Amino acid sequence: MVREVLSTRSWWGWGTVEGAVTGNERAALVERVAALLPGQDLTDHEPPDPVDLALPPARLRPPDSLAGCTSDDVTDRAAHAHGKAFRDVVRNLHGDLRHVPDLVVRPSTEQQVVDVLDWCGSAGVAVIPYGGGSSVVGGVEPRCTGYPGVVSLDLGRLDRVIEIDTTSRAARVQAGVFGPHLEDQLRPSGLTLRHFPQSFEFSTLGGWLATRASGHYATLTTHIDDLTESLRVVSPVGISESRRLPGSGAGPSPDRMFLGSEGTLGVITEAWMRLRDRPQHRAGASVRFADYPAAVAATRDIAQSGLHPSNCRLLDAAEAFLNAGVSAGGGVLVLAFESADHPVDASLARAVELCREHGGVVDAGPTRVSDDWRSSFLRMPYQRDALARIGMVVETFETACTWDRFEALHAAVTEAAQAAIREVCGVGVITCRFTHVYPDGPAPYFGVYAAGKWGSTVAQWDEIKAAVSEAIAAHGGTITHHHAVGRDHRPWYDRQRPEPFALALTAAKAALDPAGILNPGVLLPEPGVRGRVTW
Known part of the structure; x- marks a missing residue:
């Protein structure tokens, strides 16, 4: 008999009480x-x-x-x-x-x-x-x-897969379903959404849609937008339900208005989501580099090759050492391919060949680095909590930019982070990894590990965050690739978006939420509060 393992959500930190670092x-x-x-x-x-x-x-x-x-x-x-x-x-x-x-x-x-x-x-x-x-x-x-x-x-009780269209490979799903429960309901059909953000176990479909979340898969369908067929949204002025279509040129997309709206325009209650067959063929490798620019160039070549790896995660030297236990002066590229239809060994072989052209050396035992880093990746939020309890400053931030701007952005962000860390913490480390890569640019994800002072760590982090956000904005990056805007990113989001779009978004907010009750202060100022953002 299989015994169900009960767990209790932590009120103060990540995940479950049982999952905490002890x-x-x-x-x-x-x-x-x-x-x-x-x-x-x-x-x-x-x-x-x-x-x-x-x-x-x-x-x-x-x-x-x-x-x-x-x-x-x-x-x-x-x-x-x-x-x-x-x-x-x-x-x-x-x-x-x-x-x-x-x-x-x-x-x-x-x-x-x-x-x-x-x-x-x-x-x-x-x-x-x-x-x-x-x-x-x-x-x-x-x-x-x-x-x-x-x-x-809290829509956690609206958690069912209502209908599965196996012919079109799509499912009608309630927005409150958590990631594992969604996949459990899809598994008997042989289909999967294949959307796995780091928060997969503790986040919902509606949250993914409202924040334009991204999953682990590094190329092609990286954002939840790409997997969305139609939405049903309850707004204060009525219900909006878009038509199920593989694509449409009928004016601006109604779904695009609500994707990324972060609960400010309506409450997503259901969605038809595009599915795929569960993968049957997999291949992977890890490649070490002595030189970081060469590692970046190899990653860019793969992103532009049309090979479309499911994982193409470049860890810089600090990230590889801290979270995968690997020493490599130029970092480690973790590669993986998968398919439900055909073997993928040839695709992996070509990607490895591209890496070798830039001096990459394939690790023996190709899955070890990937497995070690994945295990560390899943424990990171719990370990972050444990370090927070002892007065450390441990946090991440992310962005995306075009390839031509990456070198300057990376240098500026690293310099800004290191300067802020020296100023407010004294000592610390900054790491970088690519979470996603596109033909025209990467999504760098930075980690900060710094000495803190108990009672001051929030203020210390806020200073670091402000410094790196200014560097990102000054060098052509986005204030967020997949963490959303919320209230904390508002000062930089207000500067990033075009003014005509801000006017249109304000008008949409007024039309759909005339009383201004939905998530005030997110994306737009609270009614009657001119642009104020306070922490």
């Missing part, structure tokens, strides 16, 4: 930090019990029709107050919950979603769609003013 893993992690930073205060700080935080009482009472799906439980409200960024985790550890939803509402039908928006619209109550709560940009935080109350809208 025992020998924690001891080894702290030992490594102590060796790198002798004299650093590594005192562990336990998270508080939400019951002891004296949260303000809920200001709202739901209508009787919604009472059965509404919670004002203290721990529930605390768990929905922040996302899962480093600054969220640290503030939770300090018990710093200045903005907490009054109620958490979990509808089990679309009609209840309509009822929530009707009630909140008439009462002027802010509504923040929660998704899986894995936002790392302040996207689910009720950091808004001037409202008589705030509701966190």
Whole structure:
């Protein structure tokens, strides 16, 4: 008999309580930090019990029709107050919950979603769609003013695959489904969405759609946009449902208006998603380089070759050493190919040949580096939490740029990060990896590991983040490739988007959300607040 393993979501940090870094893993992690930073205060700080935080009482009472799906439980409200960024985790550890939803509402039908928006619209109550709560940009935080109350809208009960069209290879799916449950429901059909962000286990389809999330696959269908056939969205003024089509030239795409809208224009309740057959053929290799520019050039050649690897992840020397245990002066390129139809060995062989033309050396035992890095990758958020508890500054940021700008952007961002780290932390390390590659450019993803001071680590990170964001903006990168805008990226997003588009987005917001209740402060200023962004 297979025994179900029960797990408890952590209210303050990543994932589950059972998945947290403890025992020998924690001891080894702290030992490594102590060796790198002798004299650093590594005192562990336990998270508080939400019951002891004296949260303000809920200001709202739901209508009787919604009472059965509404919670004002203290721990529930605390768990929905922040996302899962480093600054969220640290503030939770300090018990710093200045903005907490009054109620958490979990509808089990679309009609209840309509009822929530009707009630909140008439009462002027802010509504923040929660998704899986894995936002790392302040996207689910009720950091808004001037409202008589705030509701966190959690669609976790809307989690079914309603219909599968095997002929067209598509499925109609409710937006509240988490990644593993979605794949479990698709598996009997032999189909898969094949969308696996790092947050896969703890994020929902609706969250992926609302934030234009990207998965692990490094080429072709990198963003959830590419997998979307149609959307059904509840807005305060009505329901928008687009037609299922493989493609259309009928004016601007209605789906594109809601993809990436981050809960500001409506609540995505269902989507038809494009599926594929589950892969049967796989091949992979890892290639070491002595020179980083050569590694970048090899990666670019592969991205422009038409080979379309499922994984084409370049780890710089620091990333390869810290998270894969590999020494390589120019970094390591992790390659993988897969197909449901045909062997992929020839594609891998050609990609390896391109690497060798740039001095790459293929590792013996091709899957070891990939497996080691993947295991580390899945543990990273848990280890980040453990390091946050001992006063370290550990966080990531990402961007994308064209190949011609990468060298200058990489140098500027690295220099800005190192200067900020020296200024506010004294000592630290910055790493870089490519999460995705396109024929016209890469998506670099940077990691920061720095000595912090307990009680100041949020402010220390905020200074580093501001410095690197300015460098990204100045060198032609996007403020986010897949982490979304939220509230934290707003200052740079406001500068990045064209002004005519900002006017159009503002008009769309006014038309679809006339009371201004949906996720105030995300993408656009709160009603009556001119461009203000406050942390």
